[in-house]
Amino acid sequence: xxxxxxxxxxxxxxxxxxxxxxxxxxxxxxxxxxxxxxxxxxxxxxxxxxxxxxxxxxxxxxxxxxxxxxxxxxxxxxxxxxxxxxxxxxxxxxxxxxxxxxxxxxxxxxxxxxxxxxxxxxxxxxxxxxxxxxxxxxxxxxxxxxxxxxxxxxxxxxxxxxxxxxxxxxxxxxxxx
Amino acid sequence: xxxxxxxxxxxxxxxxxxxxxxxxxxxxxxxxxxxxxxxxxxxxxxxxxxxxxxxxxxxxxxxxxxxxxxxxxxxxxxxxxxxxxxxxxxxxxxxxxxxxxxxxxxxxxxxxxxxxxxxxxxxxxxxxxxxxxxxxxxxxxxxxxxxxxxxxxxxxxxxxxxxxxxxxxxxxxxxxxxxxxxxxxxxxxxxxxxxxxxxxxxxxxxxxxxxxxxxxxxxxxxxxxxxxxxxxxxxxxxxxxxxxxxxxxxxxxxxxxxxxxxxxxxxxxxxxxxxxxxxxxxxxxxxxxxxxxxxxxxxxxxxxxxxxxxxxxxxxxxxxxxxxxxxxxxxxxxxxxxxxxxxxxxxxxxxxxxxxxxxxxxxxxxxxxxxxxxxxxxxxxxxxxxxxxxxxxxxxxxxxxxxxxxxxxxxxxxxxxxxxxxxxxxxxxxxxx
Numbered sequence: 001x002x003x004x005x006x007x008x009x010x011x012x013x014x015x016x017x018x019x020x021x022x023x024x025x026x027x028x029x030x031x032x033x034x035x036x037x038x039x040x041x042x043x044x045x046x047x048x049x050x051x052x053x054x055x056x057x058x059x060x061x062x063x064x065x066x067x068x069x070x071x072x073x074x075x076x077x078x079x080x081x082x083x084x085x086x087x088x089x090x091x092x093x094x095x096x097x098x099x100x101x102x103x104x105x106x107x108x109x110x111x112x113x114x115x116x117x118x119x120x121x122x123x124x125x126x127x128x129x130x131x132x133x134x135x136x137x138x139x140x141x142x143x144x145x146x147x148x149x150x151x152x153x154x155x156x157x158x159x160x161x162x163x164x165x166x167x168x169x170x171x172x173x174x175x176x177x
Numbered sequence: 178x179x180x181x182x183x184x185x186x187x188x189x190x191x192x193x194x195x196x197x198x199x200x201x202x203x204x205x206x207x208x209x210x211x212x213x214x215x216x217x218x219x220x221x222x223x224x225x226x227x228x229x230x231x232x233x234x235x236x237x238x239x240x241x242x243x244x245x246x247x248x249x250x251x252x253x254x255x256x257x258x259x260x261x262x263x264x265x266x267x268x269x270x271x272x273x274x275x276x277x278x279x280x281x282x283x284x285x286x287x288x289x290x291x292x293x294x295x296x297x298x299x300x301x302x303x304x305x306x307x308x309x310x311x312x313x314x315x316x317x318x319x320x321x322x323x324x325x326x327x328x329x330x331x332x333x334x335x336x337x338x339x340x341x342x343x344x345x346x347x348x349x350x351x352x353x354x355x356x357x358x359x360x361x362x363x364x365x366x367x368x369x370x371x372x373x374x375x376x377x378x379x380x381x382x383x384x385x386x387x388x389x390x391x392x393x394x395x396x397x398x399x400x401x402x403x404x405x406x407x408x409x410x411x412x413x414x415x416x417x418x419x420x421x422x423x424x425x426x427x428x429x430x431x432x433x434x435x436x437x438x439x440x441x442x443x444x445x446x447x448x449x450x451x452x453x454x455x456x457x458x459x460x461x462x463x464x465x466x467x468x469x470x471x472x473x474x475x476x477x478x479x480x481x482x483x484x485x486x487x488x489x490x491x492x493x494x495x496x497x498x499x500x501x502x503x504x505x506x507x508x509x510x511x512x513x514x515x516x517x518x519x520x521x522x523x524x525x526x527x528x529x530x531x532x533x534x535x536x537x538x539x540x541x542x543x544x545x546x547x548x549x550x551x552x553x554x555x556x557x558x559x560x561x562x563x564x565x566x567x568x569x570x571x572x573x574x575x576x577x578x579x580x581x582x583x584x585x586x587x588x589x590x591x592x593x594x595x596x597x598x599x600x601x602x603x604x605x606x607x608x609x610x
Contacts, residue, residue, distance in 0.1 A: 006443070006497070007443070010497070010500070013501055015498065017503070025254050025256055026253070026255065026256035026258075026279055026342070027248075027251070027253040027254070027255075028343075029340075029342065029358040030229065030341055030342070030388075030391055031344075031360055031363070031391045031410055031450075032390055032395065032506055034388060034389075034390075034410065035410065035446060035447045035450065038446045038447075039443060039446065039447060039500070041444070042445075043442055043443055046443070061567055078217060146266065
């Protein structure tokens with residue numbers, strides 16, 4: 001679908017720009033990073049809306065690769081706080097289509113084995129090809145011991161966001177899939 | 178061959194002009210570049226023998242304002258690029274200006290020296306110390322004329338007050354204080370005191386994950402020393418009164434135009450971010466520049482702008498490519514003419530636009546060497562948006578997006594403009610009748 005393909009492309013470009021801004025002279029530019037994050041968010045929302053509209057019967061479909069998950073930076077002091085309970089409120093505030101979001105979130109938190117029991121996975125639910133293949137798990141109770149396996153690109157991004165103090169500049173990071 | 182090209186690129190990069198500013202009399206014009214240098218031009222005196230020849234601007238002083246620095250604590254390089262220059266009104270024979278890079282503001286004194294003392298007793302003309310035993314008589318040194326020398330000295334350095342990148346500075350009408358603004362904070366300084374500043378606006382959220390907007394520019398009101406305005410990346414402007422509270426987090430006026438839902442796109446947030454805000458000279462209006470438009474706001478009307486001018490609306494359909502090639506992040510500035518009747522801003526392909534607020538007429542001009550010989554009259558340009566392209570028109574697809582005019586300035590009283598096109602400075606004057 002046109003819209004969803006464009007949204008995907010915009011997200012990819014935003015990621016690339018965020019990644020390359022790490023090596024820019026003068027350090028990370030907060031304004032630019034913020035605008036890129038906003039574009040990525042709105043592209044993501046439109047992508048999901050387009051996906052949901054495309055297959056109304058499969059609204060509950062899992063899109064693990066495309067899901068945005070809040071993640072804690074490896075060095076952040078509040079890694080010990082339970083992320084799952086924190087993600088949901090943040091997701092609600094940030095996202096327009098909360099309904100899809102919530103159900104999708106719950107799907108994320110299930111173990112991978114459960115996902116494969118779905119009988120039919122349409123094309124739209126297939127993992128977008130632009131993201132690497134690592135799967136991330138966000139299970140209650142497991143987080144304090146196991147930090148999220150995130151895309152190494154974004155871990156680096158987060159680490160070198162030293163200008164922004166301890167907190168992460170991004171409120172969403174693309175989970176490795 | 179490859180190495181040569183790389184070197185040439187970096188040489189040119191340092192020459193890219195990053196700011197231009199006339200002083201309050203229009204006698205001087207300062208430019209700052211990516212290499213941290215400031216070049217000041219002075220208008221030559223109009224000669225009586227050639228009244229037709231209006232004063233031209235010649236180089237008056239060149240100095241290295243900022244050097245690249247390294248923040249060891251954060252492992253960050255601090256660029257030497259001059260982001261803004263603001264002149265102080267002249268109070269004596271010397272000229273003063275403030276120049277800033279991402280982290281440090283400096284006050285420079287530019288003064289002339291046309292005499293030097295000669296005839297010292299303890300040293301000879303070369304400066305070598307004389308052997309005291311050879312001195313048999315005393316003389317009084319006298320001031321002798323010398324070739325004019327223009328010196329620039331850094332009188333104050335205002336540093337260590339900004340965590341984020343400084344985007345603007347503005348001198349107060351009280352001529353004693355100024356503000357420096359970064360993405361999240363506005364700091365108030367006294368020109369005499371460098372070791373402290375007051376934070377007057379702080380929009381940093383407790384949790385950075387909740388950050389939704391940043392400050393993009395701030396300016397003091399031209400007459401009211403207690404009023405300043407700051408623009409945001411969300412397209413809003415806040416007017417603050419420093420008499421209300423020490424911390425001006427609460428605005429006294431909030432200017433925002435509701436978004437037109439029909440034009441919503443992926444890039445709506447980026448293109449609504451305000452890149453420049455300027456008070457009119459009379460202090461009654463505010464002008465803002467976002468990616469596609471310039472808006473004039475009446476300070477008495479907060480809910481919508483008084484006037485909106487389309488700078489290059491033909492780019493609306495090209496936002497996706499402009500996003501990919503980064504042009505959508507370009508920060509264009511805007512300026513008023515001396516009487517606030519005309520506004521000017523830059524565009525791509527070395528085009529710049531002027532809008533007459535009274536006649537509602539606008540013109541597109543080009544700053545390029547090929548198209549303008551000295552003393553030639555600039556020909557209006559036109560971009561063809563669709564359909565048949567006329568002979569002199571240029572199509573949207575032929576526009577050169579690497580040639581952008583981000584910085585322009587207008588003489589405070591006369592119709593003289595300075596336009597920075599990458600590493601070239603163009604000065605245009607009104608035709609002499």
